[in-house]
Amino acid sequence: MLVNDNGNDHKHTWNVLMASTPSRRVTIKQVAQEAGVSAQTVSRVINERPDVAPETRQRVLEIIERLGYQPNVLARSLSQQRSYSLGVVTAGLMYIGPSRTLNGITARAEALGYTLVLKELRTFGGYDVGPILDDLRSRQVDGIIWAVPEMEDNRRGFQERLDSLDVPIVFLTQHSREGWHIVAVDNCLGARLATAHLVELGHEHIGHITGPLVWWEARERKRGWEEGLVEAGIMPSEKLWVEGDWSAKGGWQAMARLLNQAPDITAVFVANDQMALGALHYLHEQGITVPDDIAMVGFDAIPEAAHFWPPMSTIRHDQHELGCRAVETVVQLIEAQQRGEVIEPKTQVLQPQLIIRESSQPRQVIHSQTPQF
Amino acid sequence: MLVNDNGNDHKHTWNVLMASTPSRRVTIKQVAQEAGVSAQTVSRVINERPDVAPETRQRVLEIIERLGYQPNVLARSLSQQRSYSLGVVTAGLMYIGPSRTLNGITARAEALGYTLVLKELRTFGGYDVGPILDDLRSRQVDGIIWAVPEMEDNRRGFQERLDSLDVPIVFLTQHSREGWHIVAVDNCLGARLATAHLVELGHEHIGHITGPLVWWEARERKRGWEEGLVEAGIMPSEKLWVEGDWSAKGGWQAMARLLNQAPDITAVFVANDQMALGALHYLHEQGITVPDDIAMVGFDAIPEAAHFWPPMSTIRHDQHELGCRAVETVVQLIEAQQRGEVIEPKTQVLQPQLIIRESSQPRQVIHSQTPQF
DNA sequence: ATGAAAGCGCTAACAC
DNA sequence: GTGTTAGCGCTTTCAT
Secondary structure (H helix, E strand, O other): OHHHHHOOOHHHHHHHHHHHOOOOOOOHHHHHHHHOOOHHHHHHHHOOOOOOOHHHHHHHHHHHHHHOOOOOHHHHHHHHOOOOEEEEEEEOOOOHHHHHHHHHHHHHHHHOOOEEEEEEEOOOOOOOHHHHHHHHHHOOOOEEEEOOOOEOOOOOOHHHHHHHOOOOEEEEOOOOOOOOEEEEEOHHHHHHHHHHHHHHOOOOOEEEEEOOOOEHHHHHHHHHHHHHHHHOOOOOOHHHEEEOOOOHHHHHHHHHHHHHHOOOOOEEEEOOHHHHHHHHHHHHHOOOOOOOOOEEEOOEOOHHHHHOOOOOEEEEOOHHHHHHHHHHHHHHHHHHHHOOOOOOOOEEEEOOEEEOOHHHOOOOOOOOOOOOO | OHHHHHOOOHHHHHHHHHHHOOOOOOOHHHHHHHHOOOHHHHHHHHOOOOOOOHHHHHHHHHHHHHHOOOOOHHHHHHHHOOOOEEEEEEEOOOOHHHHHHHHHHHHHHHHOOOEEEEEEEOOOOOOOHHHHHHHHHHOOOOEEEEOOOOEOOOOOOHHHHHHHOOOOEEEEOOOOOOOOEEEEEOHHHHHHHHHHHHHHOOOOOEEEEEOOOOEHHHHHHHHHHHHHHHHOOOOOOHHHEEEOOOOHHHHHHHHHHHHHHOOOOOEEEEOOHHHHHHHHHHHHHOOOOOOOOOEEEOOEOOHHHHHOOOOOEEEEOOHHHHHHHHHHHHHHHHHHHHOOOOOOOOEEEEOOEEEOOHHHOOOOOOOOOOOOO
């Protein structure tokens, strides 16, 4: 019916349809009929196959343009057994870290011609990975990026599913693991850089505010702090650290507790910049000066850290790049799979970098009046 | 071949396939054959249709479980002409605002059973909306959420495409517009609340650091500041405002310029908290005290603002809720469209809220030593 | 309650 | 170069 009607006065019929019904979209068949060729030829044109006569191609392209035809990607995926889409599983988008990683993922995926199917987990752990993977698989994604930070036992259930998973999967921010494709930042190194820096400034009593220790990243940063102390011949005492929750508020509270249990500290390494801000807040309230009384180094290098008071020394790690690398890796895996090749699983580690600002200057330095950001 | 082989020793054959090839997935046919029923019956089972004999259903469910069958959503979408997916177009995920909105979108979409196809624009303007909409349409999304903040002319090209668009679309953070479905925060009201608050504290020379004025939100906040002044009988002079760029660094620079061109201000309303942090930084460097010398109110109510020094008064608006509302609206539109109904386009406005902290206390108040967050 | 046939929109494989 | 046939995996419609 519809096609028959279209046979007569296309433009007009079409406009009417557009206006009135939740109209059927233009299909390859309609284009074919209109151009007086087969659907296959139209298919050849839209897929830029060489074996089409120039004038045919031209004519088909014009019809496509005129009808506003858009190929149905779902149908194409179904017949090609390939969707050119990636599943992305993330968590905690209300925080800036995961968002920056997602930002990198979208950038790279678009550049490589992949569409993203996004899932955000409501919690960081305690879920069953099975249904999530099944859901993505049922949408025929070509690959999966698991961007949920590792913590406690939230990768339980993966090992068993991993071998039976017919889709390449890349993990972000996880501990290195035999047989897994992983991209992660060297958190331990970052923490060691921070600690070594404070040691160099002459500090001997260096405290630490950790992230929630169910997080792998938090544990790694704590380990880096410990190693940094040990390397300097200092014993990391239990009194010297307290656990925070990544938030500014948690940093405020943690600083209060830390100062209570270790009043003699002259420096503190805080596991992220948000907590560092809260810690700073507490010290201000107590009339304790940074860096004169207590020096401080944060982690993450959020742009705002340069404008804390005083500007915060911190560890920069490129979360955007992390996302990019994940996409590149999973796409490589997909293409290898297409060719029947196998890529050995490995862990890619990104190096963080120390940024020194006023919060960790030696005492004698006067605050610059013309700071460099 | 594959199906035939499967006829004998399923479990074994299957495992071998899983291990060796980028294996074909289990299809409805295989389940049907295994259960000795037609594909149609399996379809009825997975769609929870009532007209299946209990024992048949049971048997099919067991086979499904055993074979690890997952329905192919793409195939289903193709035949149902409905994908149960939403296209989300966003920009600036490296910033916390858009991420929080996306966070709300993912939450609500999951609750309503929709999958998200995510597109992030690399720029906030200067792009052509056509290809982006076409791309989403070609993926057969049931609805679109346009979560790119309005600015300069980045909605040019929409008006013409809007009527011919057969997919419901909801816009976020846009100026109210005839015929568009929009969800937005009342930025102007927020700014008026902030300004009125400063007026109430007795300030008469109230400056303003705006966001980039190509942004609609920035213009609305500026308008709110102006209206707030006018309502108090104060003329908003051109000297009293400078343009920032939303960043902390930009806030630092803007504050320097503002103080230079209007040295007599005793209060400033800053269009977001990041810039407020930078402004605070500049004032600290200059030895100017907040709120004693200059009071300040920010915008956005990022959690960190409670831990600025001093803690920042600000305007809270729920970006998470914004995302939720967008999803609810677009899903309503989709369902109405299914039923052949039409919902009148309208603009939904969310009300922001003033949060008073120390940065805008009257002079005589002493900083609390046990602050409430 | 169940099955057979046709079709969703597209492409691979083969014919001409 | 171009068309025909078959099929991707599922659902709808109509029989039975």
